[in-house]
Amino acid sequence: KEIQSLKEQVDKLQTELHSLKQGTKDITQLLTFYIPSQTVKRMLNKVLEKLDEDQVQMPDYALKSAGASIVQSRTTRSYRHNRGKFFWLSFPMLVFVKSPEVILQPSNYPGNCWPFPGSQGETVIKLAMEIIPRAVTMEHIPKKISPTGEISSAPKDFAVYVSIFLKQGTLLGEFMYNCEGDLFQTFQLKNELSEFMRYVKLKVLNNWGHPEYTCIYRFRPSAHIYFSES
Structure with a gap:
C-alpha cells in the first residue's frame, strides 16, 4: 500500500515537471516570436558592455597591466598590520603587508588598498607611456560597504607632481578628496x-582622521594627448 502511494506521488511529480518544461518552452517560443534571438543577443551584449565600461571614461596611464609600475625607492613603506600574520604550525612567521602596486589595479573592494603609516606619505609612479597630464582621479570605497562603517583612513588633501626623470618634479596642484562625495x-x-x-x-598631506594609517585604493592620471612609443 505504501509502495503504491509512493508510485502515485512520483507519477504526479513527473507530470508537474513535464508541464513546467513545456511552459518554459512556450515562453521561450513566445519571446522569440516577438523579439528575434539576434536582437536579444545584441541587447544583452550592450548591457554587458555598459557594465564593463570604466566609470571615469578616460584612459588610465597608471595601469599595471598596461606597463605602469611603482618606484619603490621613492615610495613610503607600507603599513605593517600586526593583526594580519602568516602562521606556520601555530607560530607567527610573517606580517602581512599590502604592496603599493595595488593602487595600479582596478579592484576596488574593501581591504584591497595600499596602507601606509600615519596620515602623510607618497609614492612615485612610472607611467605606461609618456603623456601630457591634464587630470588625476582618486578612488575609495563608500562608507556603506566599509566593514567599520566609516572611511576615516581615506586620503584628504594631496599634491601631484610630475617629471620626465626621477627628480623632485613640477607641482601640478593640491586637491582634496571628499569622503562624502563620489567614489x-x-x-x-x-x-x-x-x-x-x-x-x-x-603626495598625501593628511587623511580624514584615522590615527594609525591611510589607505589608497586607486590613483590614476589622465591625458588628452599622449606619446606613442611605437
Missing part, C-alpha cells in the same frame, strides 16, 4: 604643461 573623484590639474612626462608623484 571616483577627478581633478583637473591647475598648472598645465606642454612637455611630455613619464613619472607622477602622489
Whole structure:
C-alpha cells in the first residue's frame, strides 16, 4: 500500500515537471516570436558592455597591466598590520603587508588598498607611456560597504607632481578628496604643461582622521594627448 502511494506521488511529480518544461518552452517560443534571438543577443551584449565600461571614461596611464609600475625607492613603506600574520604550525612567521602596486589595479573592494603609516606619505609612479597630464582621479570605497562603517583612513588633501626623470618634479596642484562625495573623484590639474612626462608623484598631506594609517585604493592620471612609443 505504501509502495503504491509512493508510485502515485512520483507519477504526479513527473507530470508537474513535464508541464513546467513545456511552459518554459512556450515562453521561450513566445519571446522569440516577438523579439528575434539576434536582437536579444545584441541587447544583452550592450548591457554587458555598459557594465564593463570604466566609470571615469578616460584612459588610465597608471595601469599595471598596461606597463605602469611603482618606484619603490621613492615610495613610503607600507603599513605593517600586526593583526594580519602568516602562521606556520601555530607560530607567527610573517606580517602581512599590502604592496603599493595595488593602487595600479582596478579592484576596488574593501581591504584591497595600499596602507601606509600615519596620515602623510607618497609614492612615485612610472607611467605606461609618456603623456601630457591634464587630470588625476582618486578612488575609495563608500562608507556603506566599509566593514567599520566609516572611511576615516581615506586620503584628504594631496599634491601631484610630475617629471620626465626621477627628480623632485613640477607641482601640478593640491586637491582634496571628499569622503562624502563620489567614489571616483577627478581633478583637473591647475598648472598645465606642454612637455611630455613619464613619472607622477602622489603626495598625501593628511587623511580624514584615522590615527594609525591611510589607505589608497586607486590613483590614476589622465591625458588628452599622449606619446606613442611605437
